[in-house]
Ligand SMILES: [Fe+2]
C-alpha cells in the first residue's frame with residue numbers, strides 16, 4: 012500500500028459563518044475518503060495486509076466514525092429541518108413538495124449507508140489488527156456508489172434550495188450549531204476575527 016500521508020481531521024478555525032460552504036466542502040473530503048477506501052480494497056485484492064494498509068484502514072475508520080457522522084448530524088438536525096420549515100412557511104406547490112420528498116429520501120439513505128458502514132467498519136478493524144478482512148468488493152462498491160449518488164443529489168438539489176430559502180439568521184444559527192458540534196466556541200471565532 013503506498014504510504015498514506017497524514018490526514019488532517021482538524022476542524023477549520025473559521026468559516027462557520029458560511030455553513031453551506033463548509034457542508035459542501037465536506038462532500039469533497041468524503042469523496043476523497045471513498046477513493047482511498049476503493050484503493051485499499053484494490054490493494055488487498057493482490058497483496059497481504061501491511062503496516063500502511065493498517066494505517067489507511069485506521070484513518071478511514073476514524074473519518075467515517077467522526078467527521079462523516081457529524082456531517083450527517085449537520086444535515087439531520089440542522090440543515091434539513093431548517094429547510095423543511097422554511098419551505099413550509101414560504102412556499103407550496105410541486106417545487107417545495109419535490110424538495111421535501113428529496114429530503115425524506117436522503118434521510119432514508121443515511122440509514123442504509125449507516126448499515127453498510129457498520130459492515131465495512133468491522134472489516135477495517137481487522138485490517139488495523141493486521142488480519143485479512145476478506146473485503147467484499149461488492150460491498151465496498153455499493154458504499155462508494157451510494158455515497159456518490161447521495162452527495163450529488165445534495166449538491167445539485169438541496170444546496171440551491173438552502174441558498175434560496177435560508178436567511179442570514181438561519182445561517183448564523185446553523186453555523187453556531189455546526190461549530191458547537193465540533194467543540195468550536197462561536198465566541199472564540201468572533202474574537203479571532205480581525
Ligand atoms: Fe446526507
Ligand SMILES: [Fe+2]
Nearest residue numbers: 082086162165
Ligand atoms: Fe452530505
